[in-house]
Amino acid sequence: MDETPLLRAEGLTRYYGARLGCANVDLEVYAGEVLAVVGESGSGKTTLLGLLSTQLAPTRGQITYRGRDGQTRDLLALSEADRRMLLRTDWGFIHQDPREGLRMRVSAGGNVGERLMAVGWRHYGNIRGAAADWLGRVEIDTGRIDDRPETFSGGMRQRLQIAKNMVTRPRLVFMDEPTGGLDVSVQARLLDLIRGLASETGLAAIIVTHDLAVARLLSHRIMVMREGRVIETGLTDQVLDDPRAPYTQLLVSSVLQG
Numbered sequence: 001m002d003e004t005p006l007l008r009a010e011g012l013t014r015y016y017g018a019r020l021g022c023a024n025v026d027l028e029v030y031a032g033e034v035l036a037v038v039g040e041s042g043s044g045k046t047t048l049l050g051l052l053s054t055q056l057a058p059t060r061g062q063i064t065y066r067g068r069d070g071q072t073r074d075l076l077a078l079s080e081a082d083r084r085m086l087l088r089t090d091w092g093f094i095h096q097d098p099r100e101g102l103r104m105r106v107s108a109g110g111n112v113g114e115r116l117m118a119v120g121w122r123h124y125g126n127i128r129g130a131a132a133d134w135l136g137r138v139e140i141d142t143g144r145i146d147d148r149p150e151t152f153s154g155g156m157r158q159r160l161q162i163a164k165n166m167v168t169r170p171r172l173v174f175m176d177e178p179t180g181g182l183d184v185s186v187q188a189r190l191l192d193l194i195r196g197l198a199s200e201t202g203l204a205a206i207i208v209t210h211d212l213a214v215a216r217l218l219s220h221r222i223m224v225m226r227e228g229r230v231i232e233t234g235l236t237d238q239v240l241d242d243p244r245a246p247y248t249q250l251l252v253s254s255v256l257q258g
């Protein structure tokens with residue numbers, strides 16, 4: 001692993017008026033590492049993901065990112081155009097609801113191809129070839145390349161959203177409950193797929209989930225949040241097998257009982 005983190009946040013704090021979203025979050029993510037952010041509803045996970053991906057402005061705090069050129073930059077000082085470029089190339093964002101990450105009336109191939117065109121690909125045959133390749137990798141029949149995602153099942157839509165994000169070979173992917181709202185059997189397949197892609201491509205990922213089983217399966221490190229604050233952080237197996245904070249103990253045991 002590279003010694004400089006890919007992404008580093010210090011003291012990240014966000015208030016919505018008087019209501020706290022999250023407070024004083026410090027974190028680092030290294031290349032090839034999957035970090036899970038877990039916590040109950042309202043603990044600040046989505047807020048944190050929004051802040052880290054620069055879609056939400058912090059009240060306080062700093063975020064730096066190491067680009068492909070090896071330079072570490074202050075994310076909050078980037079121009080809007082540079083931020084947008086990062087989101088299209090170096091980063092991916094997998095929404096819980098695939099409809100937020102896809103254009104439902106554009107063909108599956110068009111959805112994937114669009115992202116390549118945004119980074120300058122022009123040759124139709126190459127774009128279609130890359131789209132077909134990625135559909136295959138996420139186990140969507142390439143015969144469906146001209147179909148719209150509105151004709152796809154929930155699991156297929158989510159796999160298409162993943163293909164769309166992965167086609168530009170991002171270095172960091174943000175995922176917000178990527179398997180939420182899907183049947184358990186569909187979830188299991190999707191988790192396998194994400195795990196395979198992450199280890200194959202050396203991708204770094206920050207995954208927000210309330211599901212400890214998802215965190216266990218996908219992440220190397222875990223961060224537990226409660227009421228906007230980080231309660232505990234560490235290696236996933238260590239934290240889940242031997243939680244230190246009483247709150248984490250409660251979280252882990254309630255899952256075991258459930």
Ligand SMILES: Nc1ncnc2c1ncn2[C@@H]1O[C@H](COP(=O)(O)OP(=O)(O)OP(=O)(O)O)[C@@H](O)[C@H]1O
Binds near residue numbers: 016022043045047
């Ligand atoms: N747009 C907003 N305006 C006002 N308060 C907000 C807004 N978004 C989030 N909050 C508040 O910030 C806190 C953290 O919410 P957040 O959505 O980040 O939690 P979460 O852990 O992602 O929850 P969930 O799992 O339900 O999505 C909550 O108290 C929430 O009410």
